[in-house]
Amino acid sequence: MLEEAPVSVYEVGLRLRGKTVLVVGGGSIAGRRVPRLLAAGAHVRLVAPEATTTLSDLAASGELHWDRRAWRPGDGDDAWFVLAATDDPAVNAAVAAEAEARRTWCVRADDAEASNAWTLAATEFDGVGVAVHASGDPRRAAAVRDAVAAALRAGEIAAPRTRTARPEGGSVALVGAGPGDADLITLRGLELLRRAEVVVSDRLAPQELLDMLGDDVEIVDAAKLPYGRHTTQEQINAVMVERALEGKFVVRLKGGDGFVFGRGAEELDACLEAGVPVEVVPGLSSSIAGPAAAGVPVTERGVVHDFTVATGHVPPGPRSLVDWASLGAGNGTIVLLMAVKNRAAIAAALIDGGRDPRTPVRIVESATTKNQTVRECVLSDLGVTEAHHPSVIVIGAVAGRGREL
Numbered sequence: 583m584l585e586e587a588p589v590s591v592y593e594v595g596l597r598l599r600g601k602t603v604l605v606v607g608g609g610s611i612a613g614r615r616v617p618r619l620l621a622a623g624a625h626v627r628l629v630a631p632e633a634t635t636t637l638s639d640l641a642a643s644g645e646l647h648w649d650r651r652a653w654r655p656g657d658g659d660d661a662w663f664v665l666a667a668t669d670d671p672a673v674n675a676a677v678a679a680e681a682e683a684r685r686t687w688c689v690r691a692d693d694a695e696a697s698n699a700w701t702l703a704a705t706e707f708d709g710v711g712v713a714v715h716a717s718g719d720p721r722r723a724a725a726v727r728d729a730v731a732a733a734l735r736a737g738e739i740a741a742p743r744t745r746t747a748r749p750e751g752g753s754v755a756l757v758g759a760g761p762g763d764a765d766l767i768t769l770r771g772l773e774l775l776r777r778a779e780v781v782v783s784d785r786l787a788p789q790e791l792l793d794m795l796g797d798d799v800e801i802v803d804a805a806k807l808p809y810g811r812h813t814t815q816e817q818i819n820a821v822m823v824e825r826a827l828e829g830k831f832v833v834r835l836k837g838g839d840g841f842v843f844g845r846g847a848e849e850l851d852a853c854l855e856a857g858v859p860v861e862v863v864p865g866l867s868s869s870i871a872g873p874a875a876a877g878v879p880v881t882e883r884g885v886v887h888d889f890t891v892a893t894g895h896v897p898p899g900p901r902s903l904v905d906w907a908s909l910g911a912g913n914g915t916i917v918l919l920m921a922v923k924n925r926a927a928i929a930a931a932l933i934d935g936g937r938d939p940r941t942p943v944r945i946v947e948s949a950t951t952k953n954q955t956v957r958e959c960v961l962s963d964l965g966v967t968e969a970h971h972p973s974v975i976v977i978g979a980v981a982g983r984g985r986e987l
């Protein structure tokens with residue numbers, strides 16, 4: 583086996599806020615590196631005759647400065663850091679040589695050995711930055727970086743805070759947990775959940791997300807609050823606001839997206855009225871993700887130009903706010919939530935409104951979970967086709983296009 587020489591790299595974090603960084607070359611490598619430089623607050627000066635669309639858009643919106651020409655000696659005079667990323671090794675060499683002469687750090691994208699600095703494979707999670715190199719093997723570094731990122735996100739690597747990151751006073755985050763599979767929460771949602779001191783959870787929020795919380799986190803199970811139809815929501819609001827006013831960071835975790843039939847609006851109002859700082863984190867709604875998980879796109883080019891998400895918890899009739907007749911008269915996709923019980927009456931109302939009784943239907947139960955079950959029928963049979971809570975019911979041409987996953 584080949585003995586590898588010890589790596590002679592000194593890892594360091596550059597604080598680039600307000601500092602000029604010269605990027606030479608406007609191709610895909612520059613395109614990948616520039617966003618992180620901008621995120622670090624650098625003033626990016628791009629020198630390149632051509633640039634990718636993303637880079638030229640950034641230039642057009644003023645986020646970076648673009649000198650649209652070939653590199654010339656002296657371009658790096660005011661730079662603290664240089665990235666040589668053209669597709670011409672001779673140009674990269676000249677850029678690097680100038681940087682070396684000026685004692686500026688320069689990464690050569692084409693030649694790690696000839697670079698006096700390396701870009702490390704980096705990731706950031708919840709305020710922790712990790713950067714990896716692997717002796718000039720970028721794929722190996724990226725693989726380790728990805729493994730560390732996944733472990734941080736999964737909580738397998740603990741990253742406890744030694745000083746509190748949040749200011750005095752509590753706050754609330756209304757977090758959509760996604761349709762069912764714990765992996766389908768957003769990165770932001772997961773990050774906030776990990777910081778939570780109190781979690782007010784929902785029946786449809788994935789249980790695995792609660793299992794990973796520390797023992798010191800108070801979990802308030804909204805489904806177990808003393809029963810009373812009209813007071814449960816008020817109790818949830820009260821618990822959230824109370825804990826936040828005690829100075830705690832509260833995450834209200836809900837299935838799907840909290841603003842899609844999730845009473846997120848009422849929770850937001852309760853926080854705003856109490857003067858509690860509140861953040862809204864969107865989630866993947868089962869109304870779109872449920873059909874998708876069964877291979878049914880809610881729109882498809884050349885097939886439908888609209889989709890409507892309706893709740894079926896109130897049957898068609900004077901109490902319902904849905905105009906079932908005009909939904910029936912249309913030809914777009916209809917996605918029904920909370921409609922298992924009233925599905926027969928809804929199907930009848932849609933057919934009355936003009937929808938073809940043979941319109942394809944898919945019923946996706948427990949979408950994205952290990953219990954996901956998909957059933958097919960036509961609209962006139964919806965009432966007699968087996969369906970159980972929780973299900974998303976998709977009605978329309980997209981449901982009949984026979985895709986099996």
Ligand code: SAH
Binds near residue numbers: 839872
């Ligand atoms: N805010 C949620 C919807 C809440 S209403 C969201 O955006 O997804 C509750 C209804 O959502 C259920 O009656 C069911 O119709 C649907 N639903 C939620 N999770 C589901 C899942 N995993 N599979 C199928 N339907 C689901």
